[in-house]
Structure formats: C-alpha cells, structure tokens
Amino acid sequence: MIASPEAPPVSVSLLALPESTPAALYGLFEVFASVGVTWGLLTGTPARGRRMEPCIVARTGEPFISAIGMPIAPQRALADVARTDVVVVTDLTVPADTDPQGRWPAEAAWVHDRLAEGALVCSVCTGSIFLAEAGLLDGLEATTHWSAAEVFRRHYPAVRLRPERILCPAGPEHRVITGGGASSWEDLALHLIARFCGEEEAVRTAKIFVLGDRSDGQLPFSAMAPARRHGDAVIGRCQVWIADHYAAANPVARMVETSGLPERTFKRRFKAATGYAPVDYVQALRIEEAKQLLETTGEPTEAVAHVVGYEDPAFFRRLFKRRTGITPARYRQRFQSFARLRRGA
DSSP states (O other): OOOOTTSOOEEEEEEOOTTBOHHHHHHHHHHHHHTTTHHHHHHOOOOOSOOEEEEEEESSOOOEEOTTSOEEOOSEEGGGOOOOSEEEEOOBOOOTTOOOTTOOHHHHHHHHHHHHTTOEEEEOTTHHHHHHHTTOSTTSEEOOOGGGHHHHHHHOTTSEEOTTOSEEEESGGGOEEEEOSTTHHHHHHHHHHHHHHOHHHHHHHHHHHTOSOOTTOSGGGOOOOOOOOOOOHHHHHHHHHHHHHTTSSSHHHHHHHHHTSOHHHHHHHHHHHHSSOHHHHHHHHHHHHHHHHHHHOOOOHHHHHHHTTOSOHHHHHHHHHHHHSSOHHHHHHHHTHHHHHHHTO
C-alpha cells in the first residue's frame, strides 16, 4: 500500500538526553527528512508517499555538549511538543557500573504522556535503558546493546530481555520498539518508514542511503538516473513511446520507425539527447520494472522476464546480474525483507 502524500507528515521526536551521542540522532534526522523527497531528486520519479518531519527535542531545548564532546543542538524543548507520532531515544553513554535509577524524571514523564496519547515509543541500542527506567518495558520483550545486558539484569529484572534481537516490537499494537546494537538505528528507521509511509518508500530509502547488507556492493541499491532535459522533440517523442512499450518486441527498431529518422541518425541523436545508447536505455527501463516486480510480487523469475520483454529467462538473469551485481532471486530476497522488517520479524 502507498501512503497518501496528502496525509499529514509523520512527526518524529528524537529525544536527546545528556548522555546521548550524536551519530544515530543526526543519522535518523537525515534519513527521516529524506522521505518522500530525495528519491524524486535522484531519479526524477514524482513523490507519491507520505513525508516525515523529524525534530530533535530535549528537556530545555538549549544546545549542550554530548557525552563524546560533540555538540547537540535541540530544536525544541519538551514543553513545546504537545503531540508527536513517534518518539525515539538513541544510544546513551551509560557505563555498566552506573546506576541509572532516578535519572531523567522530566523526560520519562513526557514520554509517558506521548505514549498515552498514541505515539510509538522507540529506542536504539542503550537508549532502551531510558525506556526501562521510565517503566515502559516492564513485562515486555526488549532488546539492547549486548554490553548493557548486565544493567538490565541488575536494575530491571521485570524486562524480558532479548539481547540477540536487532528489533523488538512489543506491547499493544507494537507501540514500543527497542533496537539492539548502535547501528540498529538503520533497521529502526526502515521499520518506521515502512510502517507509516509504505514498504516501497522503505526500499527507496534503503537504496538512497545504501542501508542493509552491503556485501554485494552498491549496484543492488542503484537506480536509473533521471532523464536528461533536452530539446530534441523527436527523441522526446520516442522516450514517451518506449516508456509505455518497453516490453515490445524489437523496441529499438520500433523507436527508429516512430522517429522517422535513418537508423544511424536516430542512434546518434538518441545518445546525444539521453546519454544512453538506445539498447542500453531499453535495458535500463526493463531492469527497473523487473526490480519493482521482484520487490512487490511473488512472480517467478521466468514470468518477470516475460513481463518486461525477455523471452529467454537465462539471458534476463545474466543481464540483471550484470546491471545490478546480483541475481534476480538474491535481489528479491534482499528487498522483500522490508515486509518482514515492518512486521518486526
């Protein structure tokens, strides 16, 4: 399902505590701010999904120096945020021998109020210590950084700790979500984008920021560049035609016919106008459509090949791997995982 762009933006409050470190805080801010915006800028595809509005909030709203010496500059004070869709507490510098009990009473009360109003409350890494101290994890499954397991055993035995998990949605409607290691903020970001803005937008965001398994390099995340602006009306007419007929037999020959130009002239002008040789342009369109089908359907690879214009599935597999770096099956496995991520699997 595509979240309507007419829906109000998802408000995300990134709660900064005195012990917060800036990496996940600002990483989440940048990723959420890109939703519904950056993919269109990179590919020329019109925005179709709901946007997100992140905001860094803190008790007073005043800038402070983080636990690692870098400044954190909140945008709003807690008292100025009466409603939000999501609260996220990122990783905290809390040594294992530190007693966290009694800390953050004002912030804990504010988060309780937001949860009672229907917000999702989330943590990343040791940020789950804050949620435990606020009493929000009692009786629930939760995860945290592996190094904080002893803190939970000592101070929060009512929490059903699952330190092996990366994401752990819990509670009614899964409105409390904890993340494991420090880099779990990436998994949490994609989970929230899929939940509020749709799985398609989560996939686009993963491609923009190259999030997830990078063992196959960057090619699986890449997309066809936006069409160049040019003044060649004949080639523009051919581009419009091929956008609707990329699966047609002999597509380059049919574009030549549509153009009314000699074949060599057509190929020269097409390359000058678009930056692509005609056959490469057709292949790029077909592979982009194949990606969409692999991401969103369960159609066999042979059927996908046929739909996008290839009668020989073996040729399609070779072409797909050459252009994306991985096989169609591997691509499907990678990007359909966002459906499982949204469900917290």
